[in-house]
Amino acid sequence: MSIRLTALAAALMLAGSVHAADKIKVGFVSTLSGPGAGLGVDIRDGFNLGIQHLGGKLGGLPADVLVADDQQNPDIAKQASDKLLKRDKVDFMTGIVFSNIMLAVGPAVFQNQTFYISANAGPSQYAGEQCNPFFFNVAWQNDNLHEAVGKVVQDKGFKNVMIVTPNYPGGKDAVSGFKRFYKGKTEEMYTKLGQLDYAAELAQIRAAKPDALFFFLPGGMGINFVKQFVAAGLSRDTQLFAPGFSADEDVIKAVGDPMMGMFNSSHWAHDMDNAENKRFVADFQKAYGRLPSLYASQGYDAALMMDAAVRDVKGNVADKKALQKALEAKRFKSVRGDFKFNSNHYPIQNYYLRVIGKDAQGRVTNKTMGTIFTNHADAYAAQCKMK
Amino acid sequence: MTQLVLEQALNGLQFGLMLFLLAAGLTLVFGIMDCINLAHGSLYMVGAYFVAAAAQAADSFWLGLGAGIAGTAVLGLLLELSLFRQLYRRDHLSQVLATFALILIANESVRLIWGPAPLLLNPPAALSGPVEIAGFFYPAYRLVIIGVGLVVAALLYLLVAKSRVGMWVRAGASNREMTEALGINVRGLFTAVFVFGAALCALAGGLLGPLLAVQVGMGESVLILAFVVIIIGGIGSIRGALVGALIVGTVDTLGRALLPTLLRATLPADAAATLGPALASILIYLLMAAILFFKPQGLFPARA
Numbered sequence: 001m002s003i004r005l006t007a008l009a010a011a012l013m014l015a016g017s018v019h020a021a022d023k024i025k026v027g028f029v030s031t032l033s034g035p036g037a038g039l040g041v042d043i044r045d046g047f048n049l050g051i052q053h054l055g056g057k058l059g060g061l062p063a064d065v066l067v068a069d070d071q072q073n074p075d076i077a078k079q080a081s082d083k084l085l086k087r088d089k090v091d092f093m094t095g096i097v098f099s100n101i102m103l104a105v106g107p108a109v110f111q112n113q114t115f116y117i118s119a120n121a122g123p124s125q126y127a128g129e130q131c132n133p134f135f136f137n138v139a140w141q142n143d144n145l146h147e148a149v150g151k152v153v154q155d156k157g158f159k160n161v162m163i164v165t166p167n168y169p170g171g172k173d174a175v176s177g178f179k180r181f182y183k184g185k186t187e188e189m190y191t192k193l194g195q196l197d198y199a200a201e202l203a204q205i206r207a208a209k210p211d212a213l214f215f216f217l218p219g220g221m222g223i224n225f226v227k228q229f230v231a232a233g234l235s236r237d238t239q240l241f242a243p244g245f246s247a248d249e250d251v252i253k254a255v256g257d258p259m260m261g262m263f264n265s266s267h268w269a270h271d272m273d274n275a276e277n278k279r280f281v282a283d284f285q286k287a288y289g290r291l292p293s294l295y296a297s298q299g300y301d302a303a304l305m306m307d308a309a310v311r312d313v314k315g316n317v318a319d320k321k322a323l324q325k326a327l328e329a330k331r332f333k334s335v336r337g338d339f340k341f342n343s344n345h346y347p348i349q350n351y352y353l354r355v356i357g358k359d360a361q362g363r364v365t366n367k368t369m370g371t372i373f374t375n376h377a378d379a380y381a382a383q384c385k386m387k
Numbered sequence: 388m389t390q391l392v393l394e395q396a397l398n399g400l401q402f403g404l405m406l407f408l409l410a411a412g413l414t415l416v417f418g419i420m421d422c423i424n425l426a427h428g429s430l431y432m433v434g435a436y437f438v439a440a441a442a443q444a445a446d447s448f449w450l451g452l453g454a455g456i457a458g459t460a461v462l463g464l465l466l467e468l469s470l471f472r473q474l475y476r477r478d479h480l481s482q483v484l485a486t487f488a489l490i491l492i493a494n495e496s497v498r499l500i501w502g503p504a505p506l507l508l509n510p511p512a513a514l515s516g517p518v519e520i521a522g523f524f525y526p527a528y529r530l531v532i533i534g535v536g537l538v539v540a541a542l543l544y545l546l547v548a549k550s551r552v553g554m555w556v557r558a559g560a561s562n563r564e565m566t567e568a569l570g571i572n573v574r575g576l577f578t579a580v581f582v583f584g585a586a587l588c589a590l591a592g593g594l595l596g597p598l599l600a601v602q603v604g605m606g607e608s609v610l611i612l613a614f615v616v617i618i619i620g621g622i623g624s625i626r627g628a629l630v631g632a633l634i635v636g637t638v639d640t641l642g643r644a645l646l647p648t649l650l651r652a653t654l655p656a657d658a659a660a661t662l663g664p665a666l667a668s669i670l671i672y673l674l675m676a677a678i679l680f681f682k683p684q685g686l687f688p689a690r691a
Contacts (some may be wrong), residue, residue: 033502033503034503035505035600035602037504038501038504041504142555144454189647196598196599196600197402197598197599198394199395199398199401199402199529199640199641200398200640200644201643201644203391203394203395204391204647204648205643206390206391207390207391207648208524220505220600220602222598224598224600224601227597228518228526228598230515231510231515231516231517231526231529232517232524232525232526233516233517233519233525233526234524236524254507256509259514272609309565367460367661
């Protein structure tokens with residue numbers, strides 16, 4: 001009896017894996033409250049716009065997006081994602097902003113053989129030795145944008161650079177990424193994560209007289225730093241550089257004019273000239289009343305990526321091998337233009353230099369200046385032995 | 388180096404004066420009414436939100452500041468009449484529990500009304516740049532904060548040390564029963580002091596809003612420092628609060644800037660950067676421990 005039952009169950013399971021799913025469930029865990037909320041909200045809005053452009057479907061099947069807030073807390077993120085994996089049995093996971101949270105959630109997702117399409121967090125661990133067939137990053141590897149700034153600062157001939165970053169793993173990645181391409185003298189200053197008053201640091205910068213300053217302070221930290229930096233009159237002698245994270249629309253909206261003249265790096269810009277991007281930027285503004293940030297573009301791309309892969313496997317998402325091949329093939333048109341995936345499932349793509357200034361309508365916003373890297377890969381791919 | 392020390396001294400003064408605004412209200416409520424008010428930091432947060440919301444509505448920072456202070460004072464009045472009156476006669480545990488509940492209520496209410504993202508509060512445009520003093524540039528807005536802080540401190544000193552109301556307040560702080568026996572309306576005095584403390588919270592929150600961020604939970608971290616200040620200064624003493632606040636502000640700021648510089652000479656950069664701020668924040672508590680050891684009543688005890 002029991003053998004027969006088991007056989008029946010096995011047969012049913014096999015049958016299930018051949019037939020296409022009737023809908024695609026996506027678990028979206030992201031930082032939607034607290035000082036880092038702006039980033040998660042942008043990814044969510046971009047992702048939702050993507051689903052909307054696809055007619056509420058992923059690969060022709062109805063999309064069901066389950067959203068949860070991780071409050072920038074790895075424990076809460078872990079609980080939320082465990083529920084999505086075990087109870088809701090989602091087909092894809094996405095949304096996490098911060099790398100420390102990604103590293104906490106990752107093992108359970110991979111164990112469950114669920115594909116994670118990261119729309120932001122790109123930790124070096126998952127790019128190198130711990131790379132995983134179930135992990136894809138549609139944005140970048142953490143170091144990339146810092147590497148691009150390092151290259152620019154080196155090429156512009158700056159000799160004495162001060163680096164300001166929070167004292168946490170992401171901050172240290174920023175320093176190593178920057179120094180991989182900038183070879184001059186540096187002085188590093190580490191602040192507390194979540195610090196808001198930079199008076200003491202600014203006094204030290206004034207005393208050190210660097211000719212350029214590179215800072216990586218995501219979210220509210222960067223907003224306060226730039227405001228206080230300009231109010232202290234330091235912008236007259238010191239050129240500011242930052243990765244795109246610290247100089248996108250979320251920060252510009254809060255700081256305004258003092259951001260003018262700041263150089264930053266990005267893999268995407270809202271003024272990029274391609275049909276997909278124009279539609280994305282226009283519709284994002286129509287839907288949410290603000291310009292999209294790079295985070296929003298990454299969320300949008302994540303939705304398109306899932307859509308193309310599900311279509312490729314004709315809705316049969318239970319065939320993991322085929323789905324992985326379909327994701328690797330990258331058959332969607334990204335708003336950043338063309339790119340492809342490296343062997344470690346991270347993008348090989350161009351990085352651009354942007355400067356903040358006034359556009360034709362008098363808005364303070366980013367303007368693309370040129371290309372820093374062409375088809376740039378991350379430094380960890382060689383250590384990845386993808387199974 | 389002298390320039391660095393001078394600039395840090397100004398930063399310390401600015402930080403200390405803002406701490407004083409918070410500690411002044413806290414020390415009076417604690418000293419006179421013998422009531423531990425953990426929700427003092429929430430008044431600071433709510434004050435900052437009121438100022439930010441009013442400044443956005445009126446499109447003027449100063450109008451917003453005035454309206455926000457008035458709004459917080461009214462809120463303080465309602466709180467005193469409805470809740471705190473019932474708490475004065477209870478023991479400290481009830482007070483701690485009730486005011487802790489207030490913190491949670493305040494945080495969630497603010498989240499409901501204004502959302503989880505920080506509110507934007509910009510300083511007046513004329514003050515957003517730097518001014519040159521003694522050969523270096525210093526943010527004009529921080530100078531204004533120092534100026535306002537000094538004026539308020541001076542007014543408060545005159546009020547408490549020279550006026551009749553101030554005499555009642557001091558008398559209430561040193562011996563409540565005797566003051567009541569002399570026919571002073573202590574109940575009315577309590578209300579006035581509480582409302583005044585709430586207004587000072589809103590002033591500090593509104594002034595610091597453009598420098599920091601108007602966000603949920605901003606009151607808790609500053610509340611701990613305010614308690615350190617009143618313990619150093621002596622509970623119930625305005626003079627103690629001022630001296631304590633300036634000491635804490637200066638020690639924290641100078642320590643944060645100078646310790647990493649000194650440590651960097653001997654240690655690797657990231658170790659120095661980790662150790663520096665940690666040591667600087669320990670300094671404050673070391674100072675508090677030393678003062679509790681040598682002068683358990685604080686520097687200027689109200690009940691001498």
